[in-house]
Amino acid sequence: QEQLVESGGGVVQPGRSLRLSCAASGFIFNSYDMHWVRQAPGKGLEWVAVIWSQATNKYYTDSVKGRFAISRDNSKNMLYLQMNSLRAEDTAVYYCARETPKYDAFDIWGQGTMVTVAS
Amino acid sequence: QSVLTQPPSVSGAPGQRVTISCTGTSSNIGAGYDVHWYQQLPGTAPKLLIYGNNNRPSGVPDRFSGSKSGTSASLAITGLQAEDEADYYCQSYDSSLSGWVFGGGTKLTVL
Numbered sequence: 001q002e003q004l005v006e007s008g009g010g011v012v013q014p015g016r017s018l019r020l021s022c023a024a025s026g027f028i029f030n031s032y033d034m035h036w037v038r039q040a041p042g043k044g045l046e047w048v049a050v051i052w053s054q055a056t057n058k059y060y061t062d063s064v065k066g067r068f069a070i071s072r073d074n075s076k077n078m079l080y081l082q083m084n085s086l087r088a089e090d091t092a093v094y095y096c097a098r099e100t101p102k103y104d105a106f107d108i109w110g111q112g113t114m115v116t117v118a119s
Numbered sequence: 120q121s122v123l124t125q126p127p128s129v130s131g132a133p134g135q136r137v138t139i140s141c142t143g144t145s146s147n148i149g150a151g152y153d154v155h156w157y158q159q160l161p162g163t164a165p166k167l168l169i170y171g172n173n174n175r176p177s178g179v180p181d182r183f184s185g186s187k188s189g190t191s192a193s194l195a196i197t198g199l200q201a202e203d204e205a206d207y208y209c210q211s212y213d214s215s216l217s218g219w220v221f222g223g224g225t226k227l228t229v230l
Contacts, residue, residue, distance in 0.1 A: 035219070037165075044121060045157075045165065045208050047219040061218055095164055103171045104212045104219060105155035109164040 002026040002108050004079075004096050009113030012086055022079035022096030022110055030054070030074035033099040035106060036081045038092035046092075049081065050099070063089075086117045122147060123209050123222035130228040131199045139225045141192045141209030147220060149190035152212040156185055156194045159206045159224075168207070169194060196227070204229045 008020040020036070036048040049060045049070040058070050069082040079096050093114050097106035124142040131137040141154060148154055156169040167176050169185035172192065184195045192211075196203055209222040 044224040045159075045210075045221040047221065050219070059217060062216075100167075100170060103153055103155070105153070105167060105170040105210065106157075106165075107167045107170070107176065109166070111164055 004110035006110040006113040011116045020081040024077045029077040040092040121223035122220035125222035136197045139194045146215035147213040154192035157208045
């Protein structure tokens with residue numbers, strides 16, 4: 001079935017880097033725009049970044065611009081989020097999500113991976 | 120401070136009908152962008168509940184319905200069941216921010 005599985009989360013010190021991965025299966029990965037969405041502990045959902053299906057465009061929420069980089073490898077059905085200069089406020093569960101065709105909604109979500117930024 | 124405004128909590132007894140509002144602005148809902156709704160059960164990932172304002176993905180009961188008017192949208196749940204107790208989020212696109220935006224979430228309690 002259609003599935004997304006994140007990995008790469010963990011505890012990291014402020015200022016350090018971390019790379020998240022998202023493995024897609026069960027659908028034609030290179031046909032879909034893909035997103036990262038995060039959720040701080042006890043808080044709501046926050047959109048982080050999007051990458052178009054052929055990686056021609058990438059967009060970010062203001063708070064991560066210049067620090068985070070979204071990428072994908074369509075040959076491996078993989079989505080990535082490189083997170084640099086991490087801050088305490090980046091602590092959250094990070095979800096990868098597939099965007100529906102024709103609608104800007106997220107129809108498939110991964111289970112999430114927890115990132116904790118603390119000294 | 121979320122771009123889309125939702126009530127923090129709503130509640131209802133089993134069998135009753137509840138609605139959750141989602142208020143936006145002229146750069147998101149009011150600009151004509153679709154509204155989508157998600158259900159997040161405790162400890163799990165969000166699940167798409169309503170897309171394109173009023174469409175249900177396969178497998179979502181018809182007890183759930185969505186509507187949109189002007190700069191606002193609503194999610195209605197009829198025949199409330201204990202299993203509906205969850206957090207609900209609305210989502211749209213914002214042209215001023217050039218990004219996807221969520222409401223702050225509404226916790227539904229089934230009394």
